[in-house]
Amino acid sequence: MNPEPSLRSSTRLALAVGVSLALTCAVLAIFSADFWGALAQFFIAPFSNRYFFGNFLADAVPLTIAGLGVLIAFRSKNFNLGGEGQLYSGALVAGILALRLGSGTNPLALWIMVSIAGALVGAFIAAISGALKAYRGVSEMISSFLLSAIVMNVIDFFITGPLQDPASNFQTTRQIAARLLLPKILAPSKLDVSAFLALALVVGIAVAAERTRFGFELKICGENEEFARYCGIPFTRYSIGAMAISGGLYGLAGALLVIGSQGRVMRGFSSGIGWSAISVALLAQGSELGIVPAALFVAFLGSGSNQVMIGSGIPSEIISILQAVTLFFITAQALPRFRRRRNA
Amino acid sequence: MSASSSMLIDILKYTVAAATPLLFASMGGLFSELSGMLNIALEGLMGIGAFFGMAAAGLSGSLVIGALAAVGAAVLGALLMGAMTIRLRANLFIVGLAMNLLSGGITAVLSQWWYHTKAVVAFSLASPQVVFPHILQAIPLIGPIIFAQSWFTMSSWLWALAVAFIVRTTRHGTRIRATGMNAAAVAALGFSPDSSRRAALVWSGIGSGLGGYALGLSISAFVPNIVSGRGWVALVAIYLGQRKPLWIAASCLLFALAESLSNYIQGFSTIPPLLVLALPYAVTLISLIFAKKNAR
Numbered sequence: 001m002n003p004e005p006s007l008r009s010s011t012r013l014a015l016a017v018g019v020s021l022a023l024t025c026a027v028l029a030i031f032s033a034d035f036w037g038a039l040a041q042f043f044i045a046p047f048s049n050r051y052f053f054g055n056f057l058a059d060a061v062p063l064t065i066a067g068l069g070v071l072i073a074f075r076s077k078n079f080n081l082g083g084e085g086q087l088y089s090g091a092l093v094a095g096i097l098a099l100r101l102g103s104g105t106n107p108l109a110l111w112i113m114v115s116i117a118g119a120l121v122g123a124f125i126a127a128i129s130g131a132l133k134a135y136r137g138v139s140e141m142i143s144s145f146l147l148s149a150i151v152m153n154v155i156d157f158f159i160t161g162p163l164q165d166p167a168s169n170f171q172t173t174r175q176i177a178a179r180l181l182l183p184k185i186l187a188p189s190k191l192d193v194s195a196f197l198a199l200a201l202v203v204g205i206a207v208a209a210e211r212t213r214f215g216f217e218l219k220i221c222g223e224n225e226e227f228a229r230y231c232g233i234p235f236t237r238y239s240i241g242a243m244a245i246s247g248g249l250y251g252l253a254g255a256l257l258v259i260g261s262q263g264r265v266m267r268g269f270s271s272g273i274g275w276s277a278i279s280v281a282l283l284a285q286g287s288e289l290g291i292v293p294a295a296l297f298v299a300f301l302g303s304g305s306n307q308v309m310i311g312s313g314i315p316s317e318i319i320s321i322l323q324a325v326t327l328f329f330i331t332a333q334a335l336p337r338f339r340r341r342r343n344a
Numbered sequence: 345m346s347a348s349s350s351m352l353i354d355i356l357k358y359t360v361a362a363a364t365p366l367l368f369a370s371m372g373g374l375f376s377e378l379s380g381m382l383n384i385a386l387e388g389l390m391g392i393g394a395f396f397g398m399a400a401a402g403l404s405g406s407l408v409i410g411a412l413a414a415v416g417a418a419v420l421g422a423l424l425m426g427a428m429t430i431r432l433r434a435n436l437f438i439v440g441l442a443m444n445l446l447s448g449g450i451t452a453v454l455s456q457w458w459y460h461t462k463a464v465v466a467f468s469l470a471s472p473q474v475v476f477p478h479i480l481q482a483i484p485l486i487g488p489i490i491f492a493q494s495w496f497t498m499s500s501w502l503w504a505l506a507v508a509f510i511v512r513t514t515r516h517g518t519r520i521r522a523t524g525m526n527a528a529a530v531a532a533l534g535f536s537p538d539s540s541r542r543a544a545l546v547w548s549g550i551g552s553g554l555g556g557y558a559l560g561l562s563i564s565a566f567v568p569n570i571v572s573g574r575g576w577v578a579l580v581a582i583y584l585g586q587r588k589p590l591w592i593a594a595s596c597l598l599f600a601l602a603e604s605l606s607n608y609i610q611g612f613s614t615i616p617p618l619l620v621l622a623l624p625y626a627v628t629l630i631s632l633i634f635a636k637k638n639a640r
Binding site for chain 1: 382438441445450568
C-alpha cells in the first residue's frame with residue numbers, strides 16, 4: 001500500500017512465518033514424548049499420501065475464497081467481522097436449494113445456481129453493514145458482527161428444527177444426493193473441483209484490481225478517502241460495494257463447502273473459517289496473488305496440528321496459538337493507518 | 345404458590361445469575377470502550393480468567409486465590425495487548441483477534457498438560473452461601489429472586505457500582521473518557537493518552553478475568569469454550585447500554601433473560617429458543633441504527 005515500509009513488511013512476514021514455525025517446534029519439544037516423531041508428523045504428514053495432501057489442499061480452498069473477500073473489504077478500509085454468519089448463510093441457502101430441487105436436477109445447473117445464490121445472500125448481509133456505516137455512522141465491525149450473530153442463531157434454528165434430518169443423531173440437514181456434489185479430485189480425499197474456481201477467482205480478482213476502473217478506484221478509496229472524494233469517486237458506493245463483494249465471497253465459500261466436501265449443512269460447521277480467513281488476508285499483505293500461499297500456510301498449520309493430535313495427544317488447538325503469534329508479528333504494520341483513523 | 349409464578353421466579357432467578365459474568369466483563373470493557381478502543385478480546389480474556397482462576401482455586405482450595413489468579417492472568421493478557429498496540433503500534437482489532445485465538449489455544453494445551461484432558465475439568469470447591477436475613481428473603485418476588493444469589497453475583501453488582509463511580513467521578517475515569525473523546529487535547533494538557541489507554545485495557549482485563557472466573561464457579565468446572573460467545577455479548581451490551589453503566593447493567597440483564605428464557609421455554613412454548621437468543625442482538629442493532637449518529 002504505502003511504499004515506505006514495503007521492505008520492512010516483507011521482513012515482518014518472514015519473521016511471522018519463521019517464529020510460528022519455530023514455536024511449533026518448541027511446543028512439540030515440550031509436549032510430545034517423541035519429539036522427532038511429532039515433528040515429522042507435523043511437517044511431513046500433510047504431504048505423505050494422497051489422502052492427507054488432498055485434505056490439506058481442500059482446507060485451503062474456502063480460506064482462499066473467504067480470504068479474498070476479507071482482502072477486498074480491507075481495500076476499502078472496512079473490517080468485515082461477520083464472515084462466520086455470511087459463510088453459514090451461503091451454506092444454508094445452498095443446502096436448501098440442493099435438497100429442494102432434488103436429485104433429478106442437472107448437476108452443472110445446480111452448482112451454478114447454488115454458487116450464485118450463496119454469494120448473493122452473503123453479499124446482501126454484508127452490504128447492510130456497509131450501508132449502515134455509510135448512512136447511519138454505525139461501525140461496520142459491530143453491525144456485521146451483530147448481523148452475523150442474529151443470522152447464525154436463526155440458521156441454527158432452521159437446521160435443528162424444520163430442516164433437521166430425522167434419521168441423524170447429529171444436528172444437521174439431510175444429505176445431498178451424491179450425483180449433485182462437486183466431482184472429487186485426488187480421491188479419496190475431500191478435495192473437489194472448487195479448488196479450480198478458487199484459483200480462477202484469485203487470478204480474476206487480481207487482474208480486475210490492476211486493469212479495471214473499479215479496481216483502480218477502489219484502491220484509491222482505500223489509500224485516501226479525501227483524495228478519492230476529491231477525484232469525484234463515489235466513495236460511499238465503493239465502500240458498500242466492497243463490503244458486498246466481501247460477503248459474497250464468504251457466502252460462496254459456504255455454498256461450495258455444502259455442495260463439495262460437506263454434502264449437508266451441519267450446525268456450526270463454519271466455526272473458525274471466518275476468523276482464519278482474516279489471518280489469511282493479513283498474511284497476504286494486501287496482494288491478491290499472496291492469498292494462495294497464505295491460505296496454504298494457514299491450512300498447512302491446521303492439518304499439521306490435526307496430524308500431531310492424532311499421533312501424540314497434543315491438542316490440535318496449538319494451531320490457535322500459532323495463528324495468534326503469526327498475527328501478533330504481522331499486525332504491527334499490516335494496516336498502520338487504522339489506529340490513527342479511530343483516534344482521530 | 346402457583347406453578348406459573350414459581351416458574352417465573354425460576355426464570356428471573358436464573359437471569360440474575362446468568363447476568364453475573366456479563367456484568368463483570370462489560371463493566372470492565374466499558375473502560376476500554378470509553379478510552380476509544382474497541383476491545384474485541386473480552387471473549388479471550390474471559391477464557392483465560394476462567395481457566396487460570398479455576399486452576400488456582402482448585403490447587404489452593406481458596407476461592408480468593410482463584411479470583412486473584414483469574415484477574416492476574418487476564419490482566420497479563422491485557423497488558424500484552426497494550427504493549428502490542430501502544431508500543432508496537434499494532435492494530436488493536438487484529439491484536440484482539442489474536443488474543444481470542446491465543447486464549448483458546450493456551451487453555452486447551454495447558455488443560456491437556458495439567459489435567460490430561462481437553463474435556464471437562466471438574467473442581468470440588470465449596471462455595472460459601474450468602475446468608476441473607478430472613479426478613480429480606482421473605483419479601484415476595486424480590487426475596488426468592490435477589491436474596492438467593494451467590495456471593496459472586498452480589499459482588500458483580502458491587503463491581504458495577506464501583507465502575508460507575510470510577511468512570512463518573514474520579515480523575516482517573518475522567519482522563520480515560522477524555523482520551524476517548526480527544527486524545528490530542530489530553531496530550532496537550534500534559535497527560536499521556538497512552539497510559540490512560542493502557543489503564544483502560546487493564547480494567548477490561550480485570551472485569552473479563554472476574555467474568556470468566558464467575559462462569560467457571562457457576563459450574564465448578566472448566567470446559568473448553570466455556571465462554572462460548574459471552575465475551576462478545578458483554579461487548580454488545582456496552583453498545584446497547586450506550587456506554588452508560590446503568591444501561592449496560594440493564595442490557596446485561598436483557599441478554600441474560602434471553603438466555604434464561606431459551607433454557608426454560610423448551611417444551612412450554614411454541615417460540616423456538618434459538619430465535620429468542622437472536623433477539624437481543626437484533627435489539628442492539630436497531631438501537632444502534634436509531635441512535636444519533638455518533639463518532640466511530
